[in-house]
Each structure stands twice: as C-alpha cells, then as structure tokens.
Amino acid sequence: MLATSDVSIQEVLRYFTKRGIEVGLLVPTETGMAKSIMDATGNVREFLRSSGLHDFEGQPQGQAHKRLLRTRIVTSAGIVGTQTSLYRPVTKAGDPRIWIYGLAQHASAGNLLALVAVGKDELLVINASNAGLVPGVPPRAGERIEIRDAIDVDLETILAPLVARSNDTATELLELLHGIAGKWHAGVPGIRRDTEVGRLLEELLGIRPNSSRSPDYKGIEIKAGRSRSSTRQTLFAKVPDWHLSNLKSSAEILDRFGYVRGDSYLKQLRCTVSARGPNTQGLFLLVPSDGAYLHEGSIQPDLREVATWRIDELKSALQMKHPETFWVTARSNRLASDAEEFRYESVLHTKKPIASALPTLLETGVVTVDHLITKNKRGRVREQGPLFRIWRRDMDLLFPPGEFHLLGQPDPDPQAGMSP
Numbered sequence: 001m002l003a004t005s006d007v008s009i010q011e012v013l014r015y016f017t018k019r020g021i022e023v024g025l026l027v028p029t030e031t032g033m034a035k036s037i038m039d040a041t042g043n044v045r046e047f048l049r050s051s052g053l054h055d056f057e058g059q060p061q062g063q064a065h066k067r068l069l070r071t072r073i074v075t076s077a078g079i080v081g082t083q084t085s086l087y088r089p090v091t092k093a094g095d096p097r098i099w100i101y102g103l104a105q106h107a108s109a110g111n112l113l114a115l116v117a118v119g120k121d122e123l124l125v126i127n128a129s130n131a132g133l134v135p136g137v138p139p140r141a142g143e144r145i146e147i148r149d150a151i152d153v154d155l156e157t158i159l160a161p162l163v164a165r166s167n168d169t170a171t172e173l174l175e176l177l178h179g180i181a182g183k184w185h186a187g188v189p190g191i192r193r194d195t196e197v198g199r200l201l202e203e204l205l206g207i208r209p210n211s212s213r214s215p216d217y218k219g220i221e222i223k224a225g226r227s228r229s230s231t232r233q234t235l236f237a238k239v240p241d242w243h244l245s246n247l248k249s250s251a252e253i254l255d256r257f258g259y260v261r262g263d264s265y266l267k268q269l270r271c272t273v274s275a276r277g278p279n280t281q282g283l284f285l286l287v288p289s290d291g292a293y294l295h296e297g298s299i300q301p302d303l304r305e306v307a308t309w310r311i312d313e314l315k316s317a318l319q320m321k322h323p324e325t326f327w328v329t330a331r332s333n334r335l336a337s338d339a340e341e342f343r344y345e346s347v348l349h350t351k352k353p354i355a356s357a358l359p360t361l362l363e364t365g366v367v368t369v370d371h372l373i374t375k376n377k378r379g380r381v382r383e384q385g386p387l388f389r390i391w392r393r394d395m396d397l398l399f400p401p402g403e404f405h406l407l408g409q410p411d412p413d414p415q416a417g418m419s420p
Contacts, residue, residue, distance in 0.1 A: 002025055002027055002043075002112075002360060002363060002364065003363075003364075004027050004029070004110055005025075005027045005110065005111075005112040005129075006110040006111060006112065006129055007112050007128060007129045007137055007138070007139075008137065008138065009025065009112065009360065009364055010364065010366065010394070010397060011134075011136060011137045011138065012025070012112055012114060012128045012134060012137055013025070013357055013360060013361075013397050014136070014396055014397050015134050015135065015136055015137065016114065016116070016354075017354045017357060017396060017397055017398060017399070017400060018396060018400060018401055019159060019162075019163045019400065020163060020352075020354070020400035021116060021159060021162055021163065021354075022047065022050065022051055022116075022117065022354060022356050023047065023114050023115060023116055023354075023356070023357075024043055024044045024046075024047025024048065024114075024115035024116075024356070025043060025044075025112060025113070025114060025115070025360060026038065026041065026044055026098070026112075026113040026115060027110060027111065027112055027113070028103070028107060028108075028109050028110070028111065028113070029109055030109040032109070033103070033104055033107075033108070033109050036099055036103075036104070037097055037099055038097065038098050038099060039095060039096070039097065039098075039289065040056065040086070040095075040096035040097060040098040041289050041290075041291055042287070042288070042289060042290045042291010042292055042311070042359060043291050043356070043359050043360055044098060044115065044291075045096055045290075045291065046291060046311070046356060046359070047115060047117075047356055048086070048115075050355075050356055051117035051120075052117070052120040053069060053117050053120060053121070053123060054067055054069065054086050056086070056088060056096040059086070059087070059088055059096075060088070061088045061089065061090045061094040062087075062088075062089075062090050063087065065087065065088070066085055066086070066087035067085075067086040067087065068083045068084070068085060068086075069083065069084040069085075069086060069121070069122070069123050070083065070121060070122045070123070071083055071084040071100060071101075071122070071123045071124075071125060072118075072122070072123075072124050072125070073100065073102070073103070073106050073107075073125045073127070074124060074125065074126045074127065074133070074153065074155070074158065075106050075107075075127045075130050075133065075153070076127075076130040076131065076132055076133045076153055077106075077130075077153075078153060079153065079158075080102065080106065082100065082101045082102045083100075083101050084098065084099065084100045084101070084123050084125070085097075085098065085099045085100075085101065086098055100113075100125055103125075106127060107127050107129070108129075110129070111127055111128075111129035112127075112128045112129050113125055113126065113127060113128065114126040114128045114134075116159070116162065118162065124158070126155070133153065133155060134155060135155065135156070172218075173205075173217055173218070173220055173222075173326060174326075174347070174349075174405060176205055177205075177326070177328065177344065177347055177405075177407050178407055178408060180201075180204045180205070180344060181343070181344050181345065181407030181408030182343070182407070182408035183343065184333070184341045184342070184343050185200060185204060185341060185342050185343070185344075186335065186337075186339050186340075186341045187199075187200045187339050187340045187341065187342065188200075188339060189335075189337045189338050189339040196340060197224045197225060197226055197330050197332065197340075197342055198222070198223065198224040198225075200342060201222065201224045201328060201330070201342075201344060202216065202222065205217065205222075207222075217326075219323060219324060220324045220325065220326055221321055221322050221323075221324070221325040221326070222325070222326050222328060223325060223326070223327050223328065224328040224329075224330060224344070225327070225328070225329060225330070225392075226329075226330060226331075226332050226342075227329045227330060227331050227332075227345065227346075232368070232389040232390060232391050232392070233327075233389060233390055233391070233392050233395060234387050234388070234389050235318060235321065235322070235367070235387075235388045235389060235390055235398075236317045236318055236320075236321040236322075236387075236388055237384075237385050237386065237387050237388070238309060238313070238314060238317045238386065238388060239383070239386065240296070240307035240308055240309050240386070241308055241309055241310055241313070244293070244308040244310075245305075245306065245307040245308045246303060246305050246306060246307070247303075247306050247307060249381075250373050250381060250383035251375075251381040253269065253306060253307065253371070253373065254267055254268075254269050254373045254374075254375060254381060255267075256300075256303065256306075257269055257271075257281045257282070257283060257298075257306075258373065258375070259281075265374045265375055265376055265377075266375045266376065266377060266379065267374075267375045268373065268374045268375070269281070269371045269372075269373040269374075270370075270371065270372055270373075271283065271370070271371050272368050272369070272370050272389075273285055273296055273368060273369045273370070273371065274365045274368045274369075275287065275362060275363055275364065275365045276365035278298075278299050282298050282299040282300060283296060283297070283298055283306065283371075284296070284297050284298075284299075285297070285362060285365075285368070285369060287311075287359055287362055287363040291311060291359050292310065292311055292312075293308050293309065293310060293311060294308070294309040294310075294311055294314060294359075294362055295307070295308050296308070296369065311358075311359050314358060314362075314388070315355040315356075315358050315359075317388075318353055318355050318358055318388075318398075319352075319353065319355050322350070322352075322353050322399075323351070323352060324349070324350070324351050324352075325349070325350050325351075325399075326347050326348075326349055327347065327348040327349075327350065327395075327402075328344055328346070328347045328407075329344075329345055329346045329347070329348075330342040330343060330344045330345060331343045331345055344407055345406065345407055345408070346404065346405065346406050346407055347404075347405050347407060348402045348403070348404050348405075349402045349403045349404075349405065350399040350400070350401075350402035351400070351402065352400070353398050353399050354398060354399070354400065357397060357398055358398070361390070361394075361397060361398065366390060366391075366394050366397060367388055367389065367390050367398075368388070368389055368390075369385070369386045369387070369388055369389075370385055370386060370387040370389055371383070371385060371386055372384035372385050372386075372387065
C-alpha cells in the first residue's frame, strides 16, 4: 500500500511529472521483503502496460511463463544491474507478482520505489527514500542529508534522455487572448457564479456553449479562474458506471444522501468526496489494490459501496479533455449592477497530463470528486458532475511544466513551471 511510504508520495510524483516522465510507485512490505515476492498493484500493472514493458492480462499462469526484465536499481550509493521477475502464480486467481532480484540489499520495507521505463525492455528502479537522491524530496523523519549522500549518482543525468520535450504552439488562440486582454469585460448581473469567468471568456472568443467532453477550441481546452481564487480546479466530469454501481442513477444518490436546505430546491447534494476520509454525508473514495476501479463508499452499514468508475475510463476522460490546455487567470471586480467584471491577465499552456498518476492522486486524496445534484420544485433531478477536481497548488503532480504568457504584453522567454 502506498500509504505506508516513508517519504512524501506527492513530492516524488511532482519530481517525475515535472519532467514529463511516466512512473509507477511501489512500497515493499516486511512480508514481501522476507519472502522475496510482491504483489504487482494496480498502479504498477498499469504503468508496465502503458509503458509497453509488460501486460499481465495476456500472461498465462505458472513459472514457465515468467517474464524477466532487464533492470537497474538506482540508489544514493550507485547503480546496480539486475533483473525483475514478472509472473502469475498457479495458486489462487493468479494475481500478478513482481520481484526485483537483490532488492533487499538496496531497499527496506516502507521505502518508496519509483519505476521508470527505458524503452520497451529495461526498467529503472529508483529508491526515492534514499536521502539526497531525488532532488526536492525531504529525507525521512529523523534522517539528515549528508554531503556523501548521492555524491556519485546524478539522477538528472540518468533521466535526461527520457525527459519529454515538445515544440508545438497554439499561436492562433494566444493571439485571440492577447486581443481581449488589457480591458475589463462585464459579466451577467446577478448572483456571483463560479463559472461566470469561464462562460464570459468563451463568449468573448466566440466559442458556443456546449456540454461536450471534447476540448473547447480546435483541440485545446480552456479553463479560466480568478487570480485570487482558492477554489479547486475542475479536471473533467464523469458519471459512474451505473452497471457496476449499487445505486443506479444520480437521483438514487440524491434520495439516499441528499438534504433539504433553503427554498430553491426540494433536495440537493453538494459535497466533496475524498479518499482521506468520510465527509459529513458519510461518503468517501476508495481505490482497491488491483487499481482497476474507483469506488465511492459509504459508512452506512447497508450500503458500503455507492458508485463505481473504471480507472481506465477516468484516465481516458482526462486525456481526452486535456491533450492541450490553456489555464487562463483573470482579475475580478464587483460592479454596482451586482455583476462581476473580469480582466484576463495570464495563461499557462500545458500539454499531455501524466494520466498514470491519476489513480495515485485519487488514492491519496489529492484529486477529489464533487457531487452537484439538485431536485427542483418540479421534481426534476440534475447532476452537474460528478466533477473530478484538484487544488491549483497540486496541478504540477499531474501536468508537466507549461509555457507561461502575460496577456496584453509582449511574451517574455517561456517560463517553465506550474503557477500556484
């Protein structure tokens, strides 16, 4: 379980995501180290499959079908060549197993191992718990980084050939944004809406409102937010797989967990659901060890699982929505007419999220799910999500660094890095 890691999963993931490198994460247990065997957890299996190294689904059970993968273990003391065994035992259901030969000499139970593919036939196993090895990752509690740590191992140099690079541009859209920048634009009068900053921007750009899950402008998704906003950023919307879920619709979820508040609706459910623990409605997220599904759980004894999503479908939704994204920031003012006005000031241009990180971010509570379900006076139920969201400060766990532009001004040299 990743929860037993002795160093910050987020900081390790942030390091690799910043470089556009797909990574699998593995934490050995005491039992696993003693028996020289580990379960290939869902995130490890998906990493091996998506990187082209190995697909357990097509592997028959038994030692005769074991796959040996060329491997290098990277620690602060040096680099050691070895092999990794990938197989499915004949016992039980043939649950996938992984073992890195000689691992016990270079890691301990609780260490966080980062798995990186080198081409289609070699695996790097990086002990991210080694003090000083992964830049920016604090040492374990009570451990100090000494000058001798990682003195002969430069992880940046080792990973340099794998760092993603791209020279694609979005000149046309950037020019349109420059054209509306530098002036204030009034929104619709009335109660402030979190979505107004984005709705108005689409109107100014001539983009017609639609409910499509595809990107907004010729393959580029546009996300707008207020510059001082502390709200979370919406990544995508995705309803559960109702065939796999115990409750079969948003209406059933509302009936079971909704509440009456105010006079606008007969019933509503507006809440954030996280893997960090149950919310006030008793709902929480759970990613089982096989990594194939995301479950919305409940503390109610007669309904332990409420809804289910397939992880592969969530990753596909993320990739479909954000192949390229413009994250636009606006300054806002309230007007006497009870409207808001906006001045669009900057944009961060990102490409291709690291989708393999999504299950880990769900499991650790970094990515959450928001229900926005209402039943109006006529009895009609509407669900504006469920929305998968992330705090702005954590976006660099999912998106490699993009290009930053100040709107209405000549562009400086592109700045790498995610805005806070």
